[in-house]
Structures are given as C-alpha cells and as structure tokens.
Amino acid sequence: MSPNHDVPHDSHQAPHRDSRHHARLIALILLAVLLFCPPVLVVIDRLPGVASLALYLFGAWALVIALGAWLMEHSAKH
C-alpha cells in the first residue's frame, strides 16, 4: 500500500527532460570554451603545416555549430 516511488510521475518528466537539455547545452558551451582556448591551441599550433591552427579553428568551430544545431533543433521538436 505504500506509494511507489520508482515510477516517475508524468508531470516530473517534462522538467527532467528540460534540465537534461540544459545540462547538455552547458556541456556544449564548456566544450566550445575548451576547444577555443589556449591549452588545446598551443598543442595544435606546434603541429607542422602552413595553416594547421586555422584549419583546426574552422574545424572546431564547425563542430560546435553542428552540435549546437543538433541540440537546439532536437529540443525544438518536443
């Protein structure tokens, strides 16, 4: 007869999904900061090649945009 706590109630699922979405977004922002900041850049900069740093920056940028697009449009469906 005790209330069953294992099964989440419907009204709890929406904020849960929302907070997961937010957590993913925050993770993406942190990833972007990491990719665009010196420790990684210094490593890339030492690679041989005329424009390896520039290529890396554009690649990382495109990746961040793609992930952002996926996250935003994915959540827009709900």
Add this chain to the structure above:
Amino acid sequence: MRTDPIILTAAFGYLALLFVVAAWGDRRAEAGRTVIGSPTVYALSIAVYCTAWTFYGSVGRAAERGPSFLLIYLGPTLAMLTAPFLLRKMVRIAARERITSIADFISARYGKSTGLGALVALMALITITPYIALQLKAITVSHAILINYPDSADTTLTNESFWVDKSFWVALVLAVFIILFGTRHLDASERHEGMVAAIALESLVKLAAFLAVGLFVVFGLFAGPGDLFRQVALTPELNDLMSLESVPGGVTGWVGMLVLAFLAFITLPRQFQVLVVENVDERHLKRASWLFPLYMLLINLFVIPITLAGLLLGEAAGNPDSFVLTLPLLAGTEALPLFVFIGGLSAATGMVIVETIALSTMVSNQLVMPLLLRLKYLHINYQGRLAGWLLGIRRISIVLILLLGYLYHALIGDSYSLVTIGLVSFAGAAQLAPALLLGLYWRGATRQGATFGLIAGFAVWVYTLLLPGFAQSGWLSATLLTDGPWGIGWLTPYALFGLNGWDIYTHSLLWSMMANVGLLVGVSLFTRPTTLEQTQAALFTRALHPNLQTTSLWRGQTTRGELSELLERYLGATATQRVFANAPHRDDATEEPASTELITRAEQALAGSLGSASARVLINSVVRGEAVDLASILSILDTTSQTLESNRELEQKSQELARIGEELRAANERLRELDRLKDEFVAMVSHELRTPLTSIRAFAEILRDSDKMPDEKRQHFLGVIVHESQRLSRLIEEILDLARLESGRLTLNPETLDLAELARHSVDAISRLQENRGVTLNVKIDIEPAMIVGDSDRLEQVIINLLDNAGKFADRDDPQVLLRLYAHKKHFRLSVEDNGPGISAEERERVFEKFHQIEQSSGSATRGRPKGSGLGLPISRGIVAHLGGRLWAGEGSTLGGACLVMELPNAPETERD
C-alpha cells in the same frame, strides 16, 4: 565599368532597393502578414554584427595579426550558445518591460533610474559614433579604390569638398531611410519590420559578395586551395603568419580578445537592438543560436585564403585592408569589384542604420525626454502635442548622429584612432556588461554600484585606449605613450602599473573590468537599494519564473479619466485608444477607478515610447500609492513556487488515493466472490450429502415397511445402504480434509521417501479397480529412486485420486492411462495422462475448484461411470502445495487426453538415505 556614373547608379540603386524592401516589409506588417516572423530572418538580422570592418578589415587584421581576427567571431559564437539561458532572459524582460534600448534596460534594472539611463546613453554615444564614422570612411575609401585603381587610393578628404565625398550623400540617404523606417511608430519597443527585412537582405548581399570574391581568388587567381597553400609553403615569411606567434599578446591576448568579443556582442547597442528589441518571438533564439554562428563561419571562410593570396602577390595588391577589392581588380575583372563594393556598402549601411536607430532612441528617451519632463510648463502648455515632439526629437537626433559620424570621419578620418576604433568601441561597449550581466543574476547589485562601476570602467577605458589613440594621431604628445603623463612611468596608458607585454585591448579590458566589477560589487555591498530598485532587481533576476508573466504589479489608485488624459498628452489619441481598447467601459466612466491591469498597460505603453524611467515618472504623477513593493513581489514569487510545490504534492496524494481506492475495490470484489463461493459451497455440500442420505433413508424405509421381502432383495437393499453410507462417510472425510486444508490445520507427517516406490504402491492399490473398468494402466518410471520429503499416506491418496480420475475420463472404448515419473531440474514430476477428450485450456484451472465437474463428465457419469465428489482435485492440490510442490493440468503429450502433473522438490542431499 568603373566609371563614376555606373558605380553611383549601382550604389544608389542598391540603396533604393533597400527602400523598396523596407516599404514592402512595413506594408506586409500592416496587412498582418509579417515577413520577419521567421527565425532565419532573425538570424540574418543579427548578422548586422558583420560590418564593413569585418568585410574589409578582417583580411587586413589577418595579414597583420594572424588568426586573431577569428576571435571577433568565436566570442559571439559562445554568446549565441548561451541563448537559451542568457539571451532568452533578456528577451523575456525586454518584452515585459517594453524595453527600447540597452540604456533603457540597464536603467530599468536599477530602479528605472533616469541618471543611469542617461549615463549609459552618453557612453554609447561616445563609443559608437566613431564606429559609425569608420563605416562611412570604408565607403569613401572603397569607392576611391574602385575609381582610381591601379593608382594609389590615398585620397585625403581634406583636399576635397564634402559634396564630392560619396559617403556624405550615402549618409544623407541613410538618414532619410532611418527616419522613414526607423521612426514610424512612437513606440520604439515595437518592431521595425521593414528595417529588419532590409537588414536581413543586406546580410545576404554582403555574404554573397564575400563568398564570390573568395571563390574567385581561390579558384580564379589560383588553382584551388591546394595550389594556394603550396605556394604559401614555399614563401618562408608567410609560414608563421597563421600561428599563435602572430597573435598580439600571445595566449593572454587570445583569451582577452575572446572575452572582449563575447561581452561586446551582447552590449553593442546595435546587437542589443536586433537581438533583444527587434525579437518577435523568443523561440527564434533557438534557430539563431546556431544559424548566426554558421553565417559568421561562412563569411570568414575565405579570409585566410584572400590574405595569403594578397600577400603572395605582393606590392600589386596594395594595402591588406583592401585586398578584397584589389584582388579582383588586379585580375582585371569588371563586374566582381563592383559587386564587392556593393557588398561592402551593404555591410556599412546595415550597421549605420541599426546603430543610428539604437542611438537615437537612447538620445531621445534617456537624454532629451527626462530633461523635457523637468520643464514644468511643457506639461501644461503642450498637451496632446508631445507625441509629435517625441518623434521629432528622435528624427533630429538621427540626423545629428549621422552628421556627427560624418564629421568625425571627415575631420579626423585618416588618423590612427579611426583605424583601430573597431576594437576600441568593443572595449567601450563591454563596459556595460557588468551592470547588465550581474544585474541579471545578482539581486544585490544596486544603482549606486552600477553607476560607480560604469564611470570607473569607462574612465579606465578612456585612459588606456581612447587617449593613447589620440596620442598616436598626434593630438596629444607622444611621450604620453612612452614615458607616461608628466613622466610618471607607471601611469603609461598601454602598460598601466608596469603591466608590460600585454595586447593593448586585453590590457585595457583587464584594468577596466577590475575597476568596473570591483566598484559595482563593492559599492553594491555597502549601499541600500530603494524599494523600486529592489522590486526591479527581483523582477529581472527572476525573469524566467513561470508565473511572473501574468502578475500585475500596480497597487496604486487613479481614475480612468486621469490615466487616459496622461496617455493622450504623451502618446496621442490612437495609442490611448489601443491601451483602453481591452478595458470595457461606459462613456461617462472617467471617474471610475482604473484597474491595476490598466495602469500596468498604460505604463508599458509609455515605457515603449519614452523609456521606462520617464514612464515611471509620468505614471507616478497621476497614480497615488506605490508599485507593489519587494516583499509582495517575493511573496508572489514564493507563493507561486509554494503553490506549484503543493500542487504537485496534492496531485501525488490524489493519485495515491486513487490507487488505494482501486485496491480496496478489488479486495471488496474478492471478498464478495469468496462469500458467494462459500454460499455455493454450503449449498453444494448439502446437496452432495443429501443424495446418499436420501437413498439410504428410502431403502431403510422400504426395509422397515415390507416384512415379506425376499431375502435376496433385502440383501441387495442392505448392500446399497452400506455402499451409500460408505460414500457418505468418504464425502464427509473429504469435506473435513478440505476444511483442514483451508484453515491450515491439516497435519502432515513429512518424511524422506521414494516417490517411485510410492507410485508403484499406489498403482498396485488401484490396479484392481482399473482392471474392473477395463482400463489399461501403463507405468513409466524414468528415475529411481526419486527421493522427496512428503507424507506417504497423503501422497498416495493424491496419486490414487489422479489415477482414479484418469480412469474415469479415459476413452470409453479403449481406456488407457499412463503414469510417468521423471526428473525436471531440481524437481520430480509425476504425470498421469489419459486418452479421453482432454480438458480445454480455459477449464484447466477450474477443475481445481471445489465441486467442479467437467461438462463431459456428466455425460460419462450417466453412462455408468462413477461420479466424483468434485473435491478430489482441490484436496490433492492443497496437499501438494503443503508439501512445497505444485499440481496442475497440462497438455497430454503421449495419449492426447488430459494430463495432470504433480511436481515435488528433491529431498535435500543430507536427508537422503
């Protein structure tokens, strides 16, 4: 193609196109079919961020400082990723408070402070006007290059009169454009649909132009990117250009610039205008948060190839700042340079348009309006005409701002300070960020804190960036930069307190932010905010609270008449009617008290036109009483969250109750069923007992009444009586067993025994009876011994019962019964199968109900087969269950009839033998 008439026709033709698009946009908006209601158009309008400074300057910056130009776009990319948190909050607040500009926003946050609004407006004006000048200069220079190439484009404006300068005329056309499409409504918080549509178009044009020149350089001048980079690799001096070494200030400079671009993107007045004020729908942020970064990526894609190509070509390409234009000219193309010029023009005009609207709104609402409101006689003498005045002020300020920008460009256009003004402006605008961002998340930030922070930050910015720029242009002694003011070394603007070797922007950002944030936090901690400030702080920091939207915050009292008079005086009759439209009233209702919603709507309408500070002053002039104070706001917020919480709890409880109710209902149902079964059972038992009893009595009566009965017959009757008595006592025995089983009082004597032996024994016991019935009884024992723990008497009773039943229901003509004993996992199974009609699937459980008789069985009974009591199987099942086993009816696999299976667990090892 490069004659003046053609270029001018193209340029002014392009501007005319903007008018057409803007007019079309406004027409559509009036017809209710908005063109800017799309997230894509919103994203494109944000691309006003990419100005002529991007269009021409990115290449120049890349040529000099390597990949650092990208930071100007990576910062905004980060900012756009925060859209669901930060920008959404700003948009939500702006929509509710009818915010008209960033100055209005900051003023509203800090208690609708007039002074703070004016300060921000002034700062914006000082920071941004040179930036507008830079755009105009870009137009002049690009035009000169286009005309004069391959001669030097070094046309100094001082040699020419302003009417020859094309950018003067462009500025003039833009002034007309902005007045037409930027000041259509008095309400500046309303969207400028036509203008936004034109800006979106401009964004497309400049992107297309830049991509065109990029593709031309990579695939026209060179044989693709591979060829270009191969040639670069052969040129030693270009090899290190795109590495971190070329970034000014190195790693620190990199981070500083990233932060600077992030902050400036949010605080530049034009960005605030398109991002926040012109936002139609909060949901557009989602698309824009990735589409706009994608736009920036595309427009920057060819910057590095163009830079490298220009540097490879050397002298002929001229100044890196104009590579975009000179490279196509160098190749002798005709149409492309013109297209590039139009692209640059669109980048410049887009920026000028939005920036001027933003600045003019600030000037009229934050600087001029508060001053006018102080002049008492205006309130009395100019009733009803102030609405027109306001638009007039805004139009005049548009012309003045553009004129100021042009003057700046014409007078000091060639000086150093204008070239660097892009980033200098960024750093100046970024000074608004602490007051804005901390104000959004920290309720404790006060008006005094914000004011001191802004002034200090701005002062440090002036000292570390603006003055050195003047010094480099020669208006101040150059010793300021080398020796410091009055020879005080540690005050040197570019190396304050001896901080050497930093990139000048990062250096300035560090010190100005330290002063700004430090004072904002420090002073805030030691000042007490007013009630209105506290209210606004709570409203801003909790802006995303779900129930705040619908809350009405006025508590004061006024009459409808006074309110409508106030609105009419400042906004005109139409706007007043709109505010009152939703409030039903009689014509003579002027003396009725105005509802709180009406007061809120009136204040919002005023705020949308005059800015929140002026709106508050005006509303206060007619409303007696205060806006809801902080305590009430907090209680609204808290009660709503408490209500939400208790709602959820209630919901949970009611669900629980519903479930418990369901369980109770089921239990009740079951009890009723049991009751019914009990009644049935009693009826059945009585019936079953009466049948033998009746026959015993009948025969006994015959015997008593007829003395002359032959002995033979008497003997037969007595036999029947004895038989029926046996049946009766057996039945009573069974009923007693059942009662014991059900009450749990059945005593069993468990012992370790061999099921195989027991099965044989049972078969022997019943074989005689079966032979009489003609039943063929087969026994198949797979495992021997099969040690189990059980009560041998009771188990034998069960097995005999199963065999007896099987015999009864086996086929009439050739009855067969098979007993099998086999192991199954850790159990032994004893199955008894017959070749009768079998038991249908739905009947299989019911045969274990008390007194249940299978339909066919009645038929068999009439054919002379002994009828069972209907208690054998329930008793057997009870016994087996007591011994820890199971008894069920299954599918007969060998003989095809019914199959009853008894399963009992193995005896534990230790108990064997």
